[in-house]
Amino acid sequence: MENPFQETLFHRNQAEPCTMVIFGATGDLTHRKLIPALYNLAASGDLPPHFQCIGFARRDKTDPDFRSELETANRKYSRQTHSDELWQRFEQSIHYHRSEFQDLEGYRSLKDALDRFDQQRGAPANRLFYLASAPEFFKPILELLKQAGLNEAPEGRWARVVCEKPFGKDLTTARALNEVVSQTFEEKDTYRIDHYLGKETAQNIMVLRFANALFEPNWNSRYIDHVQITCAENLGMEGGRGGYYDTAGALRDMVQNHLFQLLSLVAMEPPTDLSADSVRDEKVKVIRSLRRWVGPEAVGHNVVRAQYTAGSVDGVERVGYRQEDRVNPESNTECYVALRLYVDTWRWQGVPFYIRVGKQLPKKATEISVHFKKPPQVPFATASMLSNSENTLVIRIQPDEGIALRILCKQPGQALIMQPVKMDFQYSSSFGKASPEAYERLLLDAMLGDATLFARRDEVENAWKFIDELEHAWHQSAHPPPMCEYPAGSWGPKEADELLAQDGRQWRLL
Numbered sequence: 256m257e258n259p260f261q262e263t264l265f266h267r268n269q270a271e272p273c274t275m276v277i278f279g280a281t282g283d284l285t286h287r288k289l290i291p292a293l294y295n296l297a298a299s300g301d302l303p304p305h306f307q308c309i310g311f312a313r314r315d316k317t318d319p320d321f322r323s324e325l326e327t328a329n330r331k332y333s334r335q336t337h338s339d340e341l342w343q344r345f346e347q348s349i350h351y352h353r354s355e356f357q358d359l360e361g362y363r364s365l366k367d368a369l370d371r372f373d374q375q376r377g378a379p380a381n382r383l384f385y386l387a388s389a390p391e392f393f394k395p396i397l398e399l400l401k402q403a404g405l406n407e408a409p410e411g412r413w414a415r416v417v418c419e420k421p422f423g424k425d426l427t428t429a430r431a432l433n434e435v436v437s438q439t440f441e442e443k444d445t446y447r448i449d450h451y452l453g454k455e456t457a458q459n460i461m462v463l464r465f466a467n468a469l470f471e472p473n474w475n476s477r478y479i480d481h482v483q484i485t486c487a488e489n490l491g492m493e494g495g496r497g498g499y500y501d502t503a504g505a506l507r508d509m510v511q512n513h514l515f516q517l518l519s520l521v522a523m524e525p526p527t528d529l530s531a532d533s534v535r536d537e538k539v540k541v542i543r544s545l546r547r548w549v550g551p552e553a554v555g556h557n558v559v560r561a562q563y564t565a566g567s568v569d570g571v572e573r574v575g576y577r578q579e580d581r582v583n584p585e586s587n588t589e590c591y592v593a594l595r596l597y598v599d600t601w602r603w604q605g606v607p608f609y610i611r612v613g614k615q616l617p618k619k620a621t622e623i624s625v626h627f628k629k630p631p632q633v634p635f636a637t638a639s640m641l642s643n644s645e646n647t648l649v650i651r652i653q654p655d656e657g658i659a660l661r662i663l664c665k666q667p668g669q670a671l672i673m674q675p676v677k678m679d680f681q682y683s684s685s686f687g688k689a690s691p692e693a694y695e696r697l698l699l700d701a702m703l704g705d706a707t708l709f710a711r712r713d714e715v716e717n718a719w720k721f722i723d724e725l726e727h728a729w730h731q732s733a734h735p736p737p738m739c740e741y742p743a744g745s746w747g748p749k750e751a752d753e754l755l756a757q758d759g760r761q762w763r764l765l
């Protein structure tokens with residue numbers, strides 16, 4: 256039978272000539288992620304021919320200033336070692352355009368600059384607009400792009416927009432933003448980025464599930480006891496992030512987007528083909544099937560929120576969340592959240608999905624663990640051995656990317672003693688080369704016109720619908736569920752352990 260993954264896995268086209276405009280080009284994202292990603296695409300020969308990149312931002316700067324700042328950043332953040340020779344060639348494609356985001360003149364002169372590049376090349380190029388500014392500027396940027404006629408591609412070419420997160424802060428703002436986007440670009444030309452989808456290991460979830468006869472027949476409530484998704488970070492509010500984070504919190508910052516995307520990939524039905532819409536049709540069904548937690552009682556019973564207090568991570572003393580720079584000392588924003596979720600479909604009836612995410616935990620690790628039901632009977636096992644007989648499939652998203660399967664084996668020797676052992680696949684040793692960074696893959700996909708790994712409008716809006724109910728119970732009910740605490744450097748509040756203990760389960764040790 257034909258393998259539907261074959262084409263996507265083995266065949267990548269070369270992207271057509273394109274000019275990329277980054278709004279908010281002096282920010283952290285451009286330095287840490289976007290430019291290193293473009294540089295690495297250049298290093299692997301994947302950048303389109305005649306590629307040009309224009310940084311659009313408010314500060315006064317010359318091209319050489321801009322290039323030299325980016326060079327310093329690239330030395331620090333590039334996945335592949337920085338090469339002076341390659342950089343000198345690559346930086347010729349980078350330019351700086353100074354303008355306020357709300358100044359139409361700036362967009363008109365941007366259009367002139369784009370036209371000039373086209374004239375030099377002798378043919379019009381495609382246009383990729385990347386919104387990496389603070390989110391409050393997305394609307395004026397989109398409106399002025401339209402007024403300057405930049406949302407329309409030159410004859411025979413395309414114009415696309417990539418929107419960075421956060422995509423709204425609730426359903427109302429996300430809908431309003433979607434309206435503005437849709438008045439400027441068609442949905443097929445709109446790329447809402449979620450960098451977790453660009454991670455190699457996240458992309459592998461579909462291949463693992465649908466290209467291996469071993470797993471898919473067991474991937475349901477008949478064989479799976481529960482699923483855990485953990486996204487732990489050992490950082491707090493470094494780099495002045497407190498200001499943004501305190502207006503968002505773990506639920507909006509991580510769960511609405513990254514964790515729901517991972518959940519969708521684990522729980523979705525097989526798509527009919529690998530087109531962007533077939534895959535996203537299946538993913539959005541998962542989010543739409545989530546059992547809603549409405550009201551403080553249901554939310555309190557199924558969701559735990561917490562803030563870290565002072566503690567130590569990796570031997571370094573850390574202050575509590577409320578003492579962090581730019582965080583309100585009376586803040587009511589969660590930096591940890593654990594949820595019990597149910598995907599109410601035929602496949603997943605009664606199977607809990609436990610999700611937890613938090614800052615200032617003992618280490619950085621994102622993983623999905625699928626816990627299989629115990630066999631009905633193991634004839635040669637004692638009761639104590641049986642309690643340990645669960646098969647677990649662990650998908651390590653990062654770091655140490657790989658997949659491990661925990662199975663029971665007989666210990667060598669005369670006696671029949673069973674012991675859990677691990678079959679472990681590691682990307683680094685099996686493939687012998689580092690995986691591309693998420694932004695490399697996603698930028699190239701946007702240039703190639705493949706939206707599979709980007710969030711569609713209905714995915715984003717349905718995710719907010721679920722999240723809004725929780726935020727409402729926390730912030731607008733008369734008796735909101737409590738804000739719990741955990742010391743920095745611990746694995747979260749005891750209430751999160753109790754959430755699983757109520758069901759006779761526990762979090763996997765990472």
Ligand code: BG6
Nearest residue numbers: 420450451488508509513621653
């Ligand atoms: C971002 C969040 O989207 O993802 C950050 O805003 C978080 O708070 C980051 O630290 C985590 O990404 P990664 O790739 O380092 O796991």
